Amino acid sequence: MSRTTDRLLVNGRLVPGSGGTFETLNPATEEILGEAADATAADMEEAIGAARQAFDSSGWATDLALRVRCLRQLRDALQRHSDELRELTIAEVGAPRFLTFGAQLDAPVADLGWFADLAESYEWSTDLGRAEPMGIPSHRRVVKEPVGVVGAITPWNFPHQINLAKLGPALAAGNTVVLKPAPDTPWCAAFLGTLIAEETDIPAGVVNVVTSSDHALGAQLAGDPRVDLVSFTGSTATGRAVMTTAAQSLTKVFLELGGKSAFIVLDDADLRAACSYAAFSVATHAGQGCAITTRLLVPRAAYDQAVEITAKSLRRIGVGDPKDDKTLCGPVISARQRERVESHLELAIKDGGSFACGGGRPADRDRGFWIEPTLITGLTNESRAAREEIFGPVLVILPHDGDDDAVRIANDSPYGLSGAVHGTDLERARAVAARLRTGTVSVNGGVWYAADVPFGGYKQSGIGREMGVAGFEEYLETKAISEGVA
Incomplete structure (x- = not known):
């Protein structure tokens, strides 16, 4: 230097x-x-x-x-x-x-x-x-x-x-x-x-x-x-x-x-666009952001389709050299942090979850601190992977039974830093966002990060x-x- x-x-x-x-x-x-x-x-x-x-x-x-x-x-x-x-x-x-x-x-x-x-x-x-x-x-x-x-x-x-x-x-x-x-x-x-x-x-x-x-x-x-x-x-x-x-x-x-923010997909949302956006968010900078949405809440009837879309998006993102202009998901910061993420992945399996994609280190990288973009399925909001901050490119997908249930699940967390809501009916999406106990909320992809926007959280955030x-x-x-x- x-x-x-x-x-x-x-x-x-x-x-x-x-x-x-x-x-x-x-x-x-x-x-x-x-x-x-x-x-x-x-x-x-x-x-x-x-x-x-x-x-x-x-x-x-x-x-x-x-x-x-x-x-x-x-x-x-x-x-x-x-x-x-x-x-x-x-x-x-x-x-x-x-x-x-x-x-x-x-x-x-x-x-x-x-x-x-x-x-x-x-x-x-x-x-x-x-x-x-x-x-x-x-x-x-x-x-x-x-x-x-x-x-x-x-x-x-x-x-x-x-x-x-x-x-x-x-x-x-x-x-x-x-x-x-x-x-x-x-x-x-x-x-x-x-x-x-x-x-x-x-x-x-x-x-x-x-x-x-x-x-x-x-x-x-x-x-x-x-x-x-x-x-x-x-x-x-x-x-x-x-x-x-x-x-x-x-x-x-x-x-x-910390945060364990929820990304709520309403039943009138463009499911493909919303789930792809959720994958993009959690993979960015290997998920190392306190306000990144790491719980994806989707309508129960669309759960299997949402898993397929999200997993496909995360696989396509993959990991890459941070020097490359096209890379979205680089390494985690250290061996210690990688081990911490891996311990959470092991807990997810013990709690009955499974990986729709990812779940470990990329096979083609033997140097560096890498974790594959990972989608965890089969868990409830009471599981440790859904409640604890992992700080890696790891997304937990959970089903919800309508707007009230989605709000309940999103707010059932010790954290309250951020959140997202996606839906075609803007007034409905705004109404759901208003009920979230978080310091910031993105509606339909809106970006709140700016010098003039206050940032912080509720509860233990x-x-x-x-x-x-x-x-x-x-x-x-x-x-x-x-x-x-x-």
Whole structure:
């Protein structure tokens, strides 16, 4: 790589990790790409201190013009290096090339400009006018202020999207940030840190990027009382641990967690189109997306036909080299993740299920972390494969007995992140969508992902919203000021 990917960004300086370096792998080939800086607890301690100092002592929190200029600088710097970043992302994440022109790279980079624009136009102060509470003449206003130091802990599946979805609004709001990325994708974050240090005017300490092979550094960040907000994206189990740790200091948390989203096909839908779309969705990026629909609910009378259509679509998709423009389903991120997916497939068989297609590793690939696009049949919604997040290209197909039953099954989940409804009668489809207990819903293929759309979930899928005005306001505090008047 021509950019520095083996350094931390701490207090404005690109520095080696105190723990040396660790290797990062190409999940499609298992080849070693190179080394990333391996931070220790001491490095994290310094990064948190730098962020605290920058928030308390610099003018970052109050200088809106500087923040807006720096966000646009960062966007422009990332766009200048988009070709290099694209190749890095394909290699390190195993992301299919086509996705890097959307949510894996280009879209979240462009979204930084949206947050800069929002900060410029946002109503930071609201005049409530004069009143006389308890007979005392007062003039009241409400102001919005940055929350302080943000600890951002991010996963490996969409590193640019999630890193920037936290960094953009947090910086626009006037906060300082310590970013702790996943060990599987350290280069994506390290590249970002290098551009911040070398190609923006972001002051020292405002952004700190701490890569490490040690997951304990995330817990250290979440538990430090100098951190005012922990913004975490990852599994529900880890989210619980983050929340428990942060609770010791009553630190505010934002959590975007797991999902087991339902794709509902109504009895008036184009069955072939709907089932093909469901197959496309679950195979994209090897199913490694928390909002991907992984339960396909079809009318009972059409179940066998739906299985045939969906299985045929998944077989046709197959797996492919993420460097190829035509690839939809690349590898999963690691051997550990592949083993996790395989354990869920074994559980599905034990619970009485069978595979209409897929079910294991592709026979023609002996290197890389591959799982075939898989359709599981013969299970109920009570089975573990239908209730637990698998995070692989695995779809469970379930029959339903009409709209009410479909809604019941879809909502019978500990999660509530996303969902989809397909039907010819739009008003009917809208009525079903309105009854789903999820944070996002796609009707007839509508795309909800965008900078201005809040994203998050109900139930065990998280707390709070990311993106949109609602996501920006997660990084703000509200202060009421009242002045006595004559």
